[in-house]
Amino acid sequence: MGESRGRWEGDTLVVETINFKGVTAFGGSSEKMKLTERFRLDGPNMLVYQFTVEDPTTWTRPWTAEIPMARSSEPIFEYACHEGN
Numbered sequence: 191m192g193e194s195r196g197r198w199e200g201d202t203l204v205v206e207t208i209n210f211k212g213v214t215a216f217g218g219s220s221e222k223m224k225l226t227e228r229f230r231l232d233g234p235n236m237l238v239y240q241f242t243v244e245d246p247t248t249w250t251r252p253w254t255a256e257i258p259m260a261r262s263s264e265p266i267f268e269y270a271c272h273e274g275n
Contacts, residue, residue, distance in 0.1 A: 191210055192210040209221070219247075222246065224243075226242045238258050241254065
């Protein structure tokens with residue numbers, strides 16, 4: 191729901207999103223919010239997803255969260271539309 195641009199910084203994919211339209215997943219955020227996401231492999235079986243949220247209208251400083259995701263051998267289905275969910 192915004193304008194995203196991606197680039198590589200070494201082995202990390204960095205995606206910055208600005209100009210959000212409407213409601214975001216971050217309650218209380220404004221149209222001035224900037225979301226920076228980082229995707230990095232940490233070994234053969236781990237993807238590290240990190241995001242930083244900046245919005246001077248809502249928060250006094252940027253904040254960051256990091257989620258490690260282990261590789262799965264199970265099939266992955268699209269969340270929005272799967273006949274078996």
